[in-house]
Amino acid sequence: MVFHSILYQKAEGSGGWESPDPPPCLSDLNLDQVVDAITADKREYNLKPFFYALLDDIDEIRYRQEVMQDLEDKALLDSIRAFASQMVVVRRYLALSEELDFKNHREGWFLEAAIA
Secondary structure, X not given: OOOOOOOOOOOOOOOOOOOOOOOHHHXXXXXXHHHHHHHHHHHHHOOHHHHHOOOOXXXXXXHHHHHHHHOOOHHHHHHHHHHHHHHXXXXXXXXXXXXXXXXXXXXXXXXXXXXX
């Protein structure tokens, strides 16, 4: 199997169904509160639409379950968390490189981001 995404087994992904608004059933089941709690610390990534995306293919559902089972492996989860922490540093350095007026400083922060 060729890897395309952690969220979708198939390359076509969600089939284009994404909405910035939650489906009505989410609040009926109080799942909107669960999504709010999960995404609270990660607002800058705009993750909520991923929770709102319709997943109606049984193979895709199984794939997501398998991903979650893989994340039960502490060593794998620790590696993913370390990678995510390093990506925060890279994004911070890239943001600094974009804010600076002096070309040398900007390029220096860009190189720091590349090294991180």
